[in-house]
Amino acid sequence: MKNLKFFPPLLMMVFALQPLLAEADVTVKIGQVSPLTGELSHIGKDDENGVRLAIEDLNAKKLRIGGQPVTFVLDSQDDAADPKTAVTVAQKLVDDRVAGVVGHANSGTSIPASKIYSDAGIPMITESATNPKLTAQGYKNVFRMVANDVRQGTVIGTYLVKELKSTKIAIVDDRTAYGQGLADEVEKAVKASGGTVVAREYGTDKTTNWMAVLTTIKSHVPDGIVFTGGDTQAAAFVQQAQKLGLKAKLIAGDEACTPQFIKLAGAAMNSGTYCTLAGVPPSKMPQGDAFFKRYQQRFGVPVQLYAPYAYDAVMAMAGAMQAAESVDPKVYLPKLQKLALDGVTGPIKFDESGDIRNGAITVRQFGQGDWHDASVVR
Numbered sequence: 001m002k003n004l005k006f007f008p009p010l011l012m013m014v015f016a017l018q019p020l021l022a023e024a025d026v027t028v029k030i031g032q033v034s035p036l037t038g039e040l041s042h043i044g045k046d047d048e049n050g051v052r053l054a055i056e057d058l059n060a061k062k063l064r065i066g067g068q069p070v071t072f073v074l075d076s077q078d079d080a081a082d083p084k085t086a087v088t089v090a091q092k093l094v095d096d097r098v099a100g101v102v103g104h105a106n107s108g109t110s111i112p113a114s115k116i117y118s119d120a121g122i123p124m125i126t127e128s129a130t131n132p133k134l135t136a137q138g139y140k141n142v143f144r145m146v147a148n149d150v151r152q153g154t155v156i157g158t159y160l161v162k163e164l165k166s167t168k169i170a171i172v173d174d175r176t177a178y179g180q181g182l183a184d185e186v187e188k189a190v191k192a193s194g195g196t197v198v199a200r201e202y203g204t205d206k207t208t209n210w211m212a213v214l215t216t217i218k219s220h221v222p223d224g225i226v227f228t229g230g231d232t233q234a235a236a237f238v239q240q241a242q243k244l245g246l247k248a249k250l251i252a253g254d255e256a257c258t259p260q261f262i263k264l265a266g267a268a269m270n271s272g273t274y275c276t277l278a279g280v281p282p283s284k285m286p287q288g289d290a291f292f293k294r295y296q297q298r299f300g301v302p303v304q305l306y307a308p309y310a311y312d313a314v315m316a317m318a319g320a321m322q323a324a325e326s327v328d329p330k331v332y333l334p335k336l337q338k339l340a341l342d343g344v345t346g347p348i349k350f351d352e353s354g355d356i357r358n359g360a361i362t363v364r365q366f367g368q369g370d371w372h373d374a375s376v377v378r
């Protein structure tokens with residue numbers, strides 16, 4: 001009985017702790033999926049860094065959502081640009097109870113993974129997957145930060161014929177969902193612009209020897225070539241084209257619009273080499289200069305491609321959560337569908353399919369050791 005005298009102080013301690021317990025941070029997991037291994041790992045890591053920087057910025061703001069302080073954490077997964085692996089890691093993120101997913105980086109991985117997220121009701125925002133099929137599936141949880149391949153392919157084909165005055169076009173793709181899909185749109189645009197497709201060839205996303213393809217192309221004497229594949233393959237392609245003496249202008253799709261392409265291709269790069277970026281260049285991003293500098297300082301490497309769009313994807317999710325006063329995916333998803341936000345890359349607003357509104361395509365030209373913006377088309 002004499003121990004009862006300790007009860008009142010203990011009770012007082014419990015009451016005193018109640019406000020602290022109520023203020024405990026809510027942990028919000030943000031999933032991120034990209035190829036963190038393999039030939040596209042530099043692009044995948046670029047995307048991961050964009051998500052990481054956004055999470056660090058959000059946590060520095062000490063946000064409160066639904067009356068409680070929240071802490072965002074990164075749940076990063078490697079799909080190795082492989083569709084089967086993508087489905088596996090998508091299910092892992094669902095099991096991890098992530099509040100949203102930024103990714104996947106590639107069209108070939110985004111399309112199969114999107115069903116997993118749709119079934120779970122988890123928002124998915126891809127920073128770079130451009131195949132139109134992704135948002136044509138009718139899933140209400142799937143969004144895209146950049147213009148799709150209908151737009152990109154139209155710009156490539158039209159620009160090559162109308163601006164660069166090339167009329168005999170060879171098209172080469174890597175047979176991925178991205179590469180083949182983009183090449184199909186380029187072919188339509190070339191023909192619609194009055195050009196002729198003299199050759200349609202392909203390899204794979206692992207091809208390093210393009211000599212047989214290039215020999216076939218050379219026999220058709222093209223004055224323009226379109227390559228839709230990764231930067232490693234594109235570099236080997238232009239090096240071998242140079243050896244064969246091909247003089248045609250070349251435009252590569254956005255997967256090759258990287259510093260890595262320039263580095264690997266070396267002396268094979270010339271002023272007749274172009275690429276397209278599904279988005280706007282840093283100079284056209286409202287907060288581009290500041291972001292690119294902060295990114296370089298934080299990670300010690302320059303932005304490769306879509307890190308700013310991965311960053312904005314996280315901010316879009318956080319903005320929708322704040323608007324809904326909830327981190328529950330099913331609760332904040334309707335707010336994401338109606339979101340209007342000014343991001344690093346510009347205005348963020350999705351159409352009824354989940355595609356970014358007024359998406360831009362940037363045409364870039366090689367010169368003096370770097371890419372230079374030749375045209376921005378909306």
